[in-house]
Amino acid sequence: MTTARRDTYTPETLLSVAVRVFNERGYDGTSMEHLSKAAGISKSSIYHHVSGKEELLRRAVSRALDGLFAILDEEPARVGRAADRLEHVVRRMVEVLTAELPYVTLLLRVRGNTETERWALERRRDFDHRVAELMKAAAADGDIRGDVEVRLATRLVFGMINSIVEWYRPEARGATGPEMADAVVRLVFSGLRRA
């Protein structure tokens, strides 16, 4: 059985095309015309699936945010010493980032010009805050060094993790997602210097 190309489009495939175009042109610089050309379907076919580009943005950043927030519900993020829970969260953040690379890349580039962007920034801040709380608890337990302020340490660790979107390409030879996660956990928790 064959189907015409336009019939093969699902909200999912349209979303992956939209995310690619948003990341290439910037969300502000993307028109429905660009999306229609990139997807190879008419604008009215797109409107059959979604109300417009802001809905595509919302679905795309939701996928990244849902992946990140789901980490906090995993058992090793909820049970045990705060430092171990933090280590699990850092490892899984890298795994989610590498597995959902275009979606997390888009999330990290959101600037706050539309309601959806401001909502995404708010949820990002909420996630960052929950990780900072975990780090604070680990410091209170005495498991984490006390000579780097928790808020600063959180920012620097997020900086290292988030920078991965700038150069990681899953199709290239090099570290896999779980290998990257291992490397980040080692550097973040034990540092470069051999004890």
Next chain:
Amino acid sequence: MTTARRDTYTPETLLSVAVRVFNERGYDGTSMEHLSKAAGISKSSIYHHVSGKEELLRRAVSRALDGLFAILDEEPARVGRAADRLEHVVRRMVEVLTAELPYVTLLLRVRGNTETERWALERRRDFDHRVAELMKAAAADGDIRGDVEVRLATRLVFGMINSIVEWYRPEARGATGPEMADAVVRLVFSGLRRA
């Protein structure tokens, strides 16, 4: 003695205005008209100082690059064990980044659309390469852990350092440049976990 405003403009003050506008609008999105408005002087007055916006870009990223390369010539970056030299370089990178924040921010945003941008990217790669070589030497000495690949470790450490431009504001309360440098050195070399 009073001087008319246009006479107070030096290449240095024009440069600082240009860097601010480039960082706000993006280099591609900045016209000589934007620069003229932001500086409050005519376009022809700007052309009295420089040949055009690409020369301003070149001067701006040169200031950042010269600051970074100068680190490698400092004695503690040249003499001693590679791991200690690397530690000095990491510390000084954070200090230069925070001291020359708008210039380094611009350098990190360069994309490679013009000859000057490609030249800046080439020099950045050269700097990164020199730091990676230092890390390789420290690993060969056995002073740095062997279970994270050097190229990956370099990228992650640069990711942490460079992310500082996203949120560090020298005018806000919070860590000073040298305090930030201390925090980064502690995290990068010894990690979060208390031994």
